[in-house]
Amino acid sequence: xxxxxxxxxxxxxxxxxxILSLWIMPVALVLWEVVTRWIQAVYFPPPSxxxxxxxxxxxSGSWRTFFLTDDAIxxxxxxxxxxxxxxxxxxxxxxxxxxxLGRSTRLxxxxxxxxxxxxxxxxxxxxxxxxxxxxxxxxxxxxxIVFGVVWPIMINAIEGARYVDRQYLDTAQVFSLSRLDxxxxxxxxxxxxxIFAGLRISVSLSLILMIISxxxxxxxxxxxxxxxxxxxxxxxxxxxxxxxLGLMGFLLNTTFLLVERRILAWHRGARRTD
Amino acid sequence: MTxxxxxxxxxxxxxxxxxxxAAGRLGLIDPTILPLTSTVLGRTIGLAADGDFLSxxxxxxxxxxxxxxxxxxxxxxxxxxxGTLPKVERATRPLLEFLRPIPSLALIPLALxxxxxxxxxxxxxxxxxxxxxxxxxxxYGVRDVDPLAKETxxxxxxxxxxxxxxxxxxxxxxxxxxxxRLAASVTLIVAVSVELVAGGEGIGAFLTHMSTGAGNMDFxxxxxxxxxxxxxxxxxxxxxxxxxxxxxxxxxVGGTS
Amino acid sequence: MLEINHLRHSYGSHEVLGxxxxxVDEGQLLCIVGPSGCGKSTLLRSIAGLLKxxxxxxxxxxxxxxxxxxxxxxVFQDYSRSLFPWMSVADNVALPLRRKGMSGxxxxxxxxxxxxxxxxxxxxxxxxxxxxxxxxQRVAIARxxxxxxxxxxxDEPFGSVDAQTREDLEDLxxxxxxxxxxxxxxxxxxxxxxxxxxxxxxxxxxAPSRIVGDLSVGLPYPRDQIATRQLPEFVRLRxxxxxxxxxxxx
Numbered sequence: 001x002x003x004x005x006x007x008x009x010x011x012x013x014x015x016x017x018x019i020l021s022l023w024i025m026p027v028a029l030v031l032w033e034v035v036t037r038w039i040q041a042v043y044f045p046p047p048s049x050x051x052x053x054x055x056x057x058x059x060s061g062s063w064r065t066f067f068l069t070d071d072a073i074x075x076x077x078x079x080x081x082x083x084x085x086x087x088x089x090x091x092x093x094x095x096x097x098x099x100x101l102g103r104s105t106r107l108x109x110x111x112x113x114x115x116x117x118x119x120x121x122x123x124x125x126x127x128x129x130x131x132x133x134x135x136x137x138x139x140x141x142x143x144x145i146v147f148g149v150v151w152p153i154m155i156n157a158i159e160g161a162r163y164v165d166r167q168y169l170d171t172a173q174v175f176s177l178s179r180l181d182x183x184x185x186x187x188x189x190x191x192x193x194x195i196f197a198g199l200r201i202s203v204s205l206s207l208i209l210m211i212i213s214x215x216x217x218x219x220x221x222x223x224x225x226x227x228x229x230x231x232x233x234x235x236x237x238x239x240x241x242x243x244x245l246g247l248m249g250f251l252l253n254t255t256f257l258l259v260e261r262r263i264l265a266w267h268r269g270a271r272r273t274d
Numbered sequence: 275m276t277x278x279x280x281x282x283x284x285x286x287x288x289x290x291x292x293x294x295x296a297a298g299r300l301g302l303i304d305p306t307i308l309p310l311t312s313t314v315l316g317r318t319i320g321l322a323a324d325g326d327f328l329s330x331x332x333x334x335x336x337x338x339x340x341x342x343x344x345x346x347x348x349x350x351x352x353x354x355x356x357g358t359l360p361k362v363e364r365a366t367r368p369l370l371e372f373l374r375p376i377p378s379l380a381l382i383p384l385a386l387x388x389x390x391x392x393x394x395x396x397x398x399x400x401x402x403x404x405x406x407x408x409x410x411x412x413x414y415g416v417r418d419v420d421p422l423a424k425e426t427x428x429x430x431x432x433x434x435x436x437x438x439x440x441x442x443x444x445x446x447x448x449x450x451x452x453x454x455r456l457a458a459s460v461t462l463i464v465a466v467s468v469e470l471v472a473g474g475e476g477i478g479a480f481l482t483h484m485s486t487g488a489g490n491m492d493f494x495x496x497x498x499x500x501x502x503x504x505x506x507x508x509x510x511x512x513x514x515x516x517x518x519x520x521x522x523x524x525x526x527v528g529g530t531s
Numbered sequence: 532m533l534e535i536n537h538l539r540h541s542y543g544s545h546e547v548l549g550x551x552x553x554x555v556d557e558g559q560l561l562c563i564v565g566p567s568g569c570g571k572s573t574l575l576r577s578i579a580g581l582l583k584x585x586x587x588x589x590x591x592x593x594x595x596x597x598x599x600x601x602x603x604x605x606v607f608q609d610y611s612r613s614l615f616p617w618m619s620v621a622d623n624v625a626l627p628l629r630r631k632g633m634s635g636x637x638x639x640x641x642x643x644x645x646x647x648x649x650x651x652x653x654x655x656x657x658x659x660x661x662x663x664x665x666x667x668q669r670v671a672i673a674r675x676x677x678x679x680x681x682x683x684x685x686d687e688p689f690g691s692v693d694a695q696t697r698e699d700l701e702d703l704x705x706x707x708x709x710x711x712x713x714x715x716x717x718x719x720x721x722x723x724x725x726x727x728x729x730x731x732x733x734x735x736x737x738a739p740s741r742i743v744g745d746l747s748v749g750l751p752y753p754r755d756q757i758a759t760r761q762l763p764e765f766v767r768l769r770x771x772x773x774x775x776x777x778x779x780x781x
Contacts, residue, residue, distance in 0.1 A: 249375030
């Protein structure tokens with residue numbers, strides 16, 4: 001490793017190094033396959049079985065539907081839609097209210113206790129409440145996601161907007177920026193690193209809340225499908241759903257981090273030279 | 275200043291409750307669907323003296339404590355090991371990066387198969403969920419240890435175990451404390467979720483039970499308020515303990531940033 | 532141009548400004564010098580409308596200051612926190628022009644012109660944090676110039692840069708003043724700097740500060756970092772200002 005880095009490896013070698021550093025993945029998979037086949041554990045099917053199930057259940061459809069099966073379309077689509085709507089709504093409300101509260105000490109003094117209480121309620125406890133209020137159907141799941149993600153986003157946005165460097169605000173005032181420009185070009189960018197910290201938490205939280213809302217009160221969605229499999233003692237499908245949700249979590253996080261890196265490139269640059 | 279802040283907070287809470295009560299009384303919100311605030315508050319106080327409810331709360335809290343404790347026992351040593359042995363850390367990193375995004379609640383159906391009484395499944399999932407913040411914070415803390423402090427002790431002839439005990443552990447402790455606080459906030463979410471799905475005992479089971487019977491919305495909301503109160507107190511205690519125990523750490527971190 | 536009458540300011544029971552009366556003529560370059568902690572910055576913040584003084588009034592062109600005056604620009608000491616790290620250098624310079632109803636293209640041209648005046652035409656696309664401290668302060672000056680103010684306030688603008696850069700920036704201020712002819716009030720704790728840059732030096736006492744000296748600087752232009760500083764007049768003025776700052780009776 002040291003010998004390689006001493007002579008500045010080329011791109012090809014770096015990529016090769018990256019791939020080699022993943023050696024543990026195939027080793028773990030093979031080990032898991034061998035052990036599960038050997039001891040024949042009922043609840044731990046070999047990974048090959050899980051992958052085959054994952055493929056035939058959801059990804060063996062026609063090319064017209066991007067290889068998705070009817071089962072996949074019927075469950076993924078409602079899940080993704082609710083996740084997206086819930087997350088976007090939660091972000092909009094959380095950032096909007098949070099920045100407003102952060103900029104007004106008086107207003108935030110009035111609602112601070114309510115915000116802290118709201119944040120402390122474990123979001124799944126509201127599933128039964130929303131179940132009664134919205135009945136079955138999409139809104140209960142969306143409401144659960146919105147309620148869960150709104151607090152970490154709001155609390156981070158409050159902090160970000162509250163502690164904007166005084167000199168930034170002075171500069172904005174000296175050059176008579178309009179209120180809108182001050183918000184868009186000074187306060188929001190200055191609060192952005194904090195806001196993104198809240199959003200980062202909210203991404204994985206929204207996925208968790210999507211799952212629990214679908215496990216408890218849903219007639220479709222990935223969580224519901226998983227519960228169905230559990231009821232039928234269909235263990236490979238349960239595992240396939242876990243792998244699918246794990247992949248979803250991985251993809252969502254990775255995408256978010258890429259976007260964050262791009263938008264906050266200035267922040268990392270400025271911090272490095274400080 | 276702080277007196278005024280407390281006063282404003284109280285006014286805010288009172289205002290919220292009054293508006294909600296008025297909305298119910300004026301018929302803006304149907305009280306048969308969402309009960310009056312006064313009814314809910316009455317139920318909330320009533321539940322505090324309700325032995326059955328208290329034993330449900332006890333069951334949830336017990337699972338949370340047990341899960342958190344087991345997770346600490348497993349994840350902190352693992353974090354120390356990974357933090358001190360960079361080669362092992364590098365080798366296992368892809369595996370951890372692959373496992374970490376798996377949402378803990380996706381494992382509920384599997385856990386219910388494997389761990390037979392629901393209670394055990396609940397604890398197992400709490401352990402899984404708590405492991406990540408604990409492991410990562412511990413690892414980060416160990417790597418953050420000042421190498422100079424370690425060198426100093428080594429130059430006085432102390433062995434690696436002594437260095438681990440006298441330098442690495444004390445300076446990692448605040449990071450572990452942060453990990454514990456983060457993990458604790460997750461325990462309640464996981465516990466309630468498992469109870470909602472699988473029943474058994476606990477706040478989640480109480481809520482499910484109440485929401486299936488018609489007209490028990492006041493009990494459901496009262497239970498939710500208690501869950502929030504428990505979360506609030508837990509966070510308050512842990513944040514306070516962290517601040518009190520590791521004031522030196524906060525000052526150091528605050529000073530450099 | 533600028534008129535200050537009986538200005539007083541206190542933070543709680545601590546009085547910083549103990550009654551200041553000052554008149555600045557159009558086109559003048561006034562340096563205000565005083566010991567550290569004497570309330571120089573409070574004075575500047577009051578003129579800029581960033582702070583409401585406890586007592587007294589400030590008039591710019593006969594109009595009382597309420598909020599920040601339109602034709603005023605400020606160069607702060609701490610360039611790293613006064614330039615926005617999330618915007619390119621050109622965007623930073625162009626930002627204040629949004630208020631002037633210019634088109635995007637015109638804002639950009641003005642910004643590039645201003646950058647050229649401070650010798651930074653090549654840095655337009657960079658971010659402020661990619662530049663050295665002295666260059667960042669040049670960007671801040673360019674931003675003030677692009678705004679075309681009638682009146683420029685500078686709060687210890689060269690307090691955080693090294694000696695060589697400091698001399699370059701002093702000459703830059705003299706040069707842009709020669710081109711634009713705006714009124715400048717420059718606050719500093721450096722006695723040499725006040726005499727070298729200003730046509731007039733006002734000395735403040737320790738808090739609660741009052742004006743303890745008001746000297747006219749008759750040094751010839753163009754000034755030169757070496758030749759000017761050797762003139763007997765410069766040496767005499769420097770000694771006078773120094774005595775006033777230290778509170779030693781002349």
